[in-house]
Amino acid sequence: MEPHPEGQLLGPAQIRELAGRLGVRPTKNWGQNFVIDANTVRKIVRQAGVGPDDVVVEVGPGLGSLTLALLHTVDRVVAVEIDPVLAEQLPRTVAELAPDRADRLTVLHQDALTVTALADPQPTALVANLPYNVAVPVVLHLLEMLPSLERVLVMVQLEVADRLAAPPGNRVYGVPSVKAAWYAEVSPAGKVGRNVFWPAPNVDSGLVRMVRRDPPVTTASRREVFAVIDAAFAQRRKTLRAALAGWAGSPAAAEQVLRAAGVDPSARGERLTIEEFAAIAAARDADA
Known part of the structure; x- marks a missing residue:
């Protein structure tokens, strides 16, 4: 050659x-x-x-x-x-x-x-x-x-x-x-x-x-944050209150975690930043 x-x-x-x-x-x-x-x-x-x-x-x-x-x-x-x-x-x-x-x-x-x-x-x-x-x-x-x-x-x-x-x-x-x-x-x-x-x-x-870049500052692990992301987009047309119900245990539990994280429960996952997903995972940890 x-x-x-x-x-x-x-x-x-x-x-x-x-x-x-x-x-x-x-x-x-x-x-x-x-x-x-x-x-x-x-x-x-x-x-x-x-x-x-x-x-x-x-x-x-x-x-x-x-x-x-x-x-x-x-x-x-x-x-x-x-x-x-x-x-x-x-x-x-x-x-x-x-x-x-x-x-x-x-x-x-x-x-x-x-x-x-x-x-x-x-x-x-x-x-x-x-x-x-x-x-x-x-x-x-x-x-x-x-x-x-x-x-x-x-x-x-x-x-x-x-x-x-x-x-x-x-x-x-x-x-x-x-x-x-x-x-x-x-x-x-x-x-x-x-x-x-x-x-x-x-x-x-x-x-x-x-x-x-550094990942978001959060008390949650990467694995925990990624679990939230997967749940939110598994049913991307649903509100986060509904989409995260299985992950949180119930729609009411999902709403409680979302409000603690400062995220509107009626929002959809496609609107959230990585920092907001990290905040949701951390809020559930804090509530546990």
Whole structure:
């Protein structure tokens, strides 16, 4: 495989040739859509705001398009790949196209949802073209398990990007929006067309940026707060008095907790901030 003339990044022909040589056919099970456009991976790295001091976690590196762009910019990349063939090939691809950066790559052959810790140096950023079928669980899991992550820039299905970045009151504001807000300030970072992927997905994509912040100040645990969020959105058209009845024990108990938290019992979950959900969880603890 000859080095790519544009900064040793993978082009469409190289990606198809490499996939053919490996017998790789992108699978829906693992949500595989490989980025074949060098400008797109450069844009992702630029939008991520990472530099030579960063240690980046990349989930689902695939054939290495984004990995190569990251390695030219950051200190280290820890790539988490579930596909055994791709996990084995990635170090070889980097050794061929970026031999001076090969020692800065670590490949973990595992499911990102099983990652609980990483060896030093601790990662500072998550940058990835995420498999669309597990994008939200992966982001929330890694934010929980890797507290050293300061920034996130991920490419996901546009609908998911809109949900993650939605503010309270927005029609797509829901569980992913609120839980992501527990960990970070979340904002949209641009749209990505379908023709930069192989195979081209039947949906548009979007970039989401997250900047780590302290969680709300509350006496309740994250688990307790997330239980309130899940209950509130399980029946999102109901008032909180009704939606939280099962969680609190009865509609009357839910109303008592909501009033103690300073939240209108007739409101719906889609209007509440993460701070208000935390206040509800804390009010129930105080009442117990």
